[in-house]
Amino acid sequence: MATTDDVMPVAVVTGAARGIGLASSQWFLARGYRVAMIDTDGAALCEAAAGLGDASRVLAIECDVSDEVQVAAMASQVAQQFGRIDALVNNAGVAVFKPLLETTFQEWRYVFATNLDGAFLCTQFCAPVMLRNGGGSIVNIASISGLRASSLRVAYGTSKAALIHLTKQQAMELGNQGIRVNAVSPGPVDTAMAKLVHTPAIRADYHDAIPLNRYGTPQEIAEAIGFLCSPAASYINGQMLAADGGFDAAGIGLPTLRR
Numbered sequence: 001m002a003t004t005d006d007v008m009p010v011a012v013v014t015g016a017a018r019g020i021g022l023a024s025s026q027w028f029l030a031r032g033y034r035v036a037m038i039d040t041d042g043a044a045l046c047e048a049a050a051g052l053g054d055a056s057r058v059l060a061i062e063c064d065v066s067d068e069v070q071v072a073a074m075a076s077q078v079a080q081q082f083g084r085i086d087a088l089v090n091n092a093g094v095a096v097f098k099p100l101l102e103t104t105f106q107e108w109r110y111v112f113a114t115n116l117d118g119a120f121l122c123t124q125f126c127a128p129v130m131l132r133n134g135g136g137s138i139v140n141i142a143s144i145s146g147l148r149a150s151s152l153r154v155a156y157g158t159s160k161a162a163l164i165h166l167t168k169q170q171a172m173e174l175g176n177q178g179i180r181v182n183a184v185s186p187g188p189v190d191t192a193m194a195k196l197v198h199t200p201a202i203r204a205d206y207h208d209a210i211p212l213n214r215y216g217t218p219q220e221i222a223e224a225i226g227f228l229c230s231p232a233a234s235y236i237n238g239q240m241l242a243a244d245g246g247f248d249a250a251g252i253g254l255p256t257l258r259r
Helices: 019-030 042-051 068-082 105-131 154-177 192-197 200-209 218-229
Strands: 010-014 034-039 058-062 087-090 136-141 179-186 240-243
Touching (some): 010 019, 010 105, 019 034, 154 179, 179 218
Parallel strands (some): 034 058, 179 240
8 A cells, every 4th residue: 555655756856955956956845745865065965955854855865977876876775765756857067167278178078977977877767767657757957058159168058058959869768658858948047156156247247138137046947947847847848948037039139229
Protein backbone atom coordinates (compact mmCIF):
# COMPACT_ATOMS: atom_id res chain seq x y z
CA MET A 1 0.00 0.00 0.00
CA ALA A 2 1.43 3.39 -1.02
CA THR A 3 2.20 5.83 1.75
CA THR A 4 1.71 9.58 1.55
CA ASP A 5 5.45 9.99 1.03
CA ASP A 6 5.42 7.48 -1.84
CA VAL A 7 3.08 9.66 -3.89
CA MET A 8 4.43 13.06 -2.84
CA PRO A 9 6.24 14.44 -5.94
CA VAL A 10 10.00 14.93 -5.93
CA ALA A 11 12.04 17.69 -7.59
CA VAL A 12 15.80 17.57 -8.12
CA VAL A 13 17.36 21.03 -8.36
CA THR A 14 21.04 21.52 -9.21
CA GLY A 15 22.95 24.64 -8.25
CA ALA A 16 20.53 24.86 -5.34
CA ALA A 17 22.64 26.55 -2.68
CA ARG A 18 21.74 30.08 -3.77
CA GLY A 19 20.05 32.27 -6.37
CA ILE A 20 17.68 30.71 -8.89
CA GLY A 21 18.31 27.19 -7.60
CA LEU A 22 17.41 28.09 -4.04
CA ALA A 23 14.35 30.06 -5.16
CA SER A 24 13.24 27.06 -7.24
CA SER A 25 13.67 24.75 -4.25
CA GLN A 26 11.45 27.08 -2.23
CA TRP A 27 8.86 27.09 -5.04
CA PHE A 28 8.63 23.31 -5.09
CA LEU A 29 8.49 22.98 -1.30
CA ALA A 30 5.66 25.51 -1.11
CA ARG A 31 3.66 23.33 -3.50
CA GLY A 32 4.01 20.04 -1.69
CA TYR A 33 7.10 18.57 -3.31
CA ARG A 34 10.01 16.89 -1.66
CA VAL A 35 13.23 18.47 -2.93
CA ALA A 36 16.72 17.12 -3.54
CA MET A 37 19.06 20.11 -3.49
CA ILE A 38 22.32 19.56 -5.38
CA ASP A 39 25.43 21.75 -5.29
CA THR A 40 29.23 21.58 -5.23
CA ASP A 41 29.45 24.03 -2.31
CA GLY A 42 28.68 21.71 0.57
CA ALA A 43 28.77 24.30 3.33
CA ALA A 44 26.49 26.76 1.52
CA LEU A 45 24.19 23.92 0.50
CA CYS A 46 23.75 22.66 4.06
CA GLU A 47 23.06 26.20 5.27
CA ALA A 48 20.49 26.78 2.51
CA ALA A 49 18.78 23.45 3.13
CA ALA A 50 18.61 24.06 6.88
CA GLY A 51 17.16 27.51 6.23
CA LEU A 52 14.16 25.95 4.47
CA GLY A 53 13.10 24.50 7.81
CA ASP A 54 11.68 21.20 6.54
CA ALA A 55 14.27 18.47 7.03
CA SER A 56 11.78 15.68 6.30
CA ARG A 57 11.19 16.92 2.74
CA VAL A 58 14.67 18.22 1.86
CA LEU A 59 17.68 16.15 0.84
CA ALA A 60 20.97 18.03 0.39
CA ILE A 61 23.58 16.25 -1.75
CA GLU A 62 27.02 17.66 -2.50
CA CYS A 63 27.70 16.72 -6.11
CA ASP A 64 29.69 17.98 -9.09
CA VAL A 65 27.31 17.63 -12.04
CA SER A 66 30.22 17.43 -14.47
CA ASP A 67 31.39 14.17 -12.85
CA GLU A 68 29.57 11.09 -14.19
CA VAL A 69 30.31 8.95 -11.14
CA GLN A 70 29.03 11.61 -8.73
CA VAL A 71 25.87 12.21 -10.78
CA ALA A 72 25.11 8.49 -10.91
CA ALA A 73 25.51 8.26 -7.14
CA MET A 74 23.33 11.35 -6.64
CA ALA A 75 20.45 9.98 -8.72
CA SER A 76 20.71 6.66 -6.94
CA GLN A 77 20.60 8.35 -3.53
CA VAL A 78 17.52 10.39 -4.47
CA ALA A 79 15.76 7.28 -5.78
CA GLN A 80 16.65 5.32 -2.66
CA GLN A 81 15.53 7.99 -0.20
CA PHE A 82 12.51 9.47 -2.00
CA GLY A 83 11.52 6.62 -4.31
CA ARG A 84 10.81 8.77 -7.36
CA ILE A 85 11.75 11.87 -9.38
CA ASP A 86 9.06 14.00 -11.01
CA ALA A 87 10.95 17.18 -11.90
CA LEU A 88 14.56 17.96 -12.71
CA VAL A 89 15.90 21.51 -12.88
CA ASN A 90 19.34 21.62 -14.51
CA ASN A 91 20.36 24.96 -13.05
CA ALA A 92 24.02 24.44 -12.06
CA GLY A 93 26.24 26.72 -14.09
CA VAL A 94 29.61 28.43 -14.15
CA ALA A 95 31.07 31.26 -16.20
CA VAL A 96 34.38 32.65 -17.38
CA PHE A 97 34.08 36.20 -18.68
CA LYS A 98 37.16 36.93 -20.79
CA PRO A 99 37.89 38.15 -24.32
CA LEU A 100 37.67 35.37 -26.90
CA LEU A 101 41.39 35.21 -27.70
CA GLU A 102 42.31 35.24 -24.01
CA THR A 103 40.00 32.35 -23.13
CA THR A 104 42.02 29.18 -22.70
CA PHE A 105 40.87 25.74 -23.79
CA GLN A 106 40.90 24.68 -20.14
CA GLU A 107 38.50 27.51 -19.31
CA TRP A 108 36.32 26.61 -22.30
CA ARG A 109 36.12 22.98 -21.15
CA TYR A 110 35.48 24.02 -17.53
CA VAL A 111 32.40 26.00 -18.59
CA PHE A 112 31.09 23.35 -20.96
CA ALA A 113 31.67 20.54 -18.43
CA THR A 114 29.19 22.07 -16.00
CA ASN A 115 26.78 23.99 -18.21
CA LEU A 116 26.31 21.39 -20.95
CA ASP A 117 27.76 18.08 -19.77
CA GLY A 118 26.10 18.56 -16.37
CA ALA A 119 22.62 18.89 -17.87
CA PHE A 120 23.28 15.89 -20.11
CA LEU A 121 24.51 13.71 -17.24
CA CYS A 122 21.77 14.67 -14.78
CA THR A 123 19.13 13.91 -17.39
CA GLN A 124 20.75 10.60 -18.32
CA PHE A 125 20.63 9.39 -14.72
CA CYS A 126 17.42 11.05 -13.47
CA ALA A 127 15.19 10.35 -16.47
CA PRO A 128 15.16 6.55 -15.92
CA VAL A 129 13.95 7.16 -12.35
CA MET A 130 11.22 9.44 -13.71
CA LEU A 131 10.09 6.76 -16.15
CA ARG A 132 9.40 4.30 -13.32
CA ASN A 133 6.40 6.45 -12.40
CA GLY A 134 5.28 7.36 -15.91
CA GLY A 135 7.41 10.43 -16.68
CA GLY A 136 7.91 13.97 -15.50
CA SER A 137 9.34 17.32 -16.50
CA ILE A 138 12.86 18.63 -17.04
CA VAL A 139 13.78 22.29 -17.23
CA ASN A 140 17.25 23.31 -18.42
CA ILE A 141 18.39 26.77 -17.34
CA ALA A 142 19.97 28.41 -20.36
CA SER A 143 20.54 32.16 -20.65
CA ILE A 144 19.82 35.17 -22.76
CA SER A 145 23.53 34.83 -23.64
CA GLY A 146 22.62 31.67 -25.53
CA LEU A 147 20.32 33.69 -27.78
CA ARG A 148 22.44 36.74 -28.54
CA ALA A 149 26.19 37.19 -28.65
CA SER A 150 27.87 39.63 -26.31
CA SER A 151 31.37 40.54 -25.22
CA LEU A 152 33.40 38.26 -22.93
CA ARG A 153 30.96 35.33 -23.20
CA VAL A 154 32.45 33.04 -25.84
CA ALA A 155 32.44 30.00 -23.53
CA TYR A 156 29.39 30.87 -21.44
CA GLY A 157 27.15 32.00 -24.30
CA THR A 158 28.10 29.13 -26.58
CA SER A 159 27.51 26.58 -23.81
CA LYS A 160 24.05 28.01 -23.21
CA ALA A 161 23.21 28.02 -26.93
CA ALA A 162 24.21 24.36 -27.04
CA LEU A 163 22.03 23.71 -23.98
CA ILE A 164 19.02 25.15 -25.81
CA HIS A 165 19.56 22.70 -28.65
CA LEU A 166 20.16 19.85 -26.20
CA THR A 167 16.74 20.72 -24.77
CA LYS A 168 15.13 20.16 -28.17
CA GLN A 169 16.94 16.85 -28.65
CA GLN A 170 15.86 15.65 -25.22
CA ALA A 171 12.28 16.83 -25.77
CA MET A 172 11.99 14.99 -29.06
CA GLU A 173 13.13 11.62 -27.69
CA LEU A 174 11.98 11.75 -24.09
CA GLY A 175 8.59 13.24 -24.99
CA ASN A 176 7.71 9.89 -26.57
CA GLN A 177 8.17 8.34 -23.14
CA GLY A 178 6.27 10.89 -21.08
CA ILE A 179 9.02 13.31 -20.07
CA ARG A 180 8.61 16.92 -21.18
CA VAL A 181 11.82 18.96 -21.57
CA ASN A 182 11.92 22.74 -21.84
CA ALA A 183 14.38 25.55 -21.21
CA VAL A 184 14.25 28.89 -19.45
CA SER A 185 16.65 31.62 -20.57
CA PRO A 186 16.92 34.25 -17.84
CA GLY A 187 18.03 37.76 -18.62
CA PRO A 188 19.92 39.76 -15.97
CA VAL A 189 18.81 38.55 -12.54
CA ASP A 190 19.44 40.25 -9.21
CA THR A 191 21.48 37.48 -7.63
CA ALA A 192 24.30 37.88 -5.13
CA MET A 193 26.80 37.29 -7.94
CA ALA A 194 25.26 39.97 -10.14
CA LYS A 195 25.37 42.44 -7.27
CA LEU A 196 29.04 41.62 -6.79
CA VAL A 197 30.23 41.87 -10.40
CA HIS A 198 27.85 44.35 -12.04
CA THR A 199 29.03 47.90 -11.51
CA PRO A 200 26.52 50.77 -11.28
CA ALA A 201 27.36 51.62 -14.91
CA ILE A 202 26.65 48.06 -16.06
CA ARG A 203 23.37 48.00 -14.14
CA ALA A 204 22.34 51.30 -15.70
CA ASP A 205 23.14 49.93 -19.17
CA TYR A 206 21.01 46.85 -18.54
CA HIS A 207 18.13 48.93 -17.22
CA ASP A 208 18.29 51.02 -20.37
CA ALA A 209 18.32 47.97 -22.65
CA ILE A 210 15.52 46.02 -20.94
CA PRO A 211 11.98 47.23 -21.74
CA LEU A 212 10.86 46.56 -18.14
CA ASN A 213 13.78 48.76 -16.98
CA ARG A 214 14.95 46.42 -14.23
CA TYR A 215 16.63 43.15 -13.37
CA GLY A 216 14.54 40.07 -12.71
CA THR A 217 14.46 38.34 -9.34
CA PRO A 218 15.33 34.70 -8.60
CA GLN A 219 11.72 34.22 -7.51
CA GLU A 220 10.42 35.39 -10.89
CA ILE A 221 12.64 32.89 -12.69
CA ALA A 222 11.53 30.17 -10.27
CA GLU A 223 7.91 30.91 -11.19
CA ALA A 224 8.70 30.30 -14.87
CA ILE A 225 10.52 27.07 -14.01
CA GLY A 226 7.71 25.91 -11.78
CA PHE A 227 5.11 26.61 -14.44
CA LEU A 228 6.96 24.46 -16.97
CA CYS A 229 7.15 21.64 -14.42
CA SER A 230 3.46 21.91 -13.52
CA PRO A 231 0.37 20.27 -15.06
CA ALA A 232 -0.54 23.73 -16.41
CA ALA A 233 2.26 23.21 -18.97
CA SER A 234 1.26 19.64 -19.84
CA TYR A 235 1.33 20.25 -23.61
CA ILE A 236 4.50 22.34 -23.68
CA ASN A 237 7.58 20.43 -24.80
CA GLY A 238 10.83 21.39 -26.49
CA GLN A 239 10.34 25.11 -25.95
CA MET A 240 12.60 27.91 -24.76
CA LEU A 241 11.06 30.59 -22.54
CA ALA A 242 13.05 33.82 -22.27
CA ALA A 243 12.37 35.30 -18.84
CA ASP A 244 14.22 38.51 -19.53
CA GLY A 245 11.92 41.52 -19.24
CA GLY A 246 11.88 41.85 -23.03
CA PHE A 247 15.66 42.09 -23.40
CA ASP A 248 15.88 39.67 -26.33
CA ALA A 249 12.77 41.05 -28.03
CA ALA A 250 14.19 44.58 -27.97
CA GLY A 251 17.38 43.62 -29.77
CA ILE A 252 20.03 46.30 -29.83
CA GLY A 253 17.54 49.15 -30.00
CA LEU A 254 18.23 52.87 -30.04
CA PRO A 255 18.16 54.40 -26.54
CA THR A 256 17.28 57.84 -27.93
CA LEU A 257 14.13 56.51 -29.60
CA ARG A 258 13.07 54.62 -26.46
CA ARG A 259 13.08 57.74 -24.31
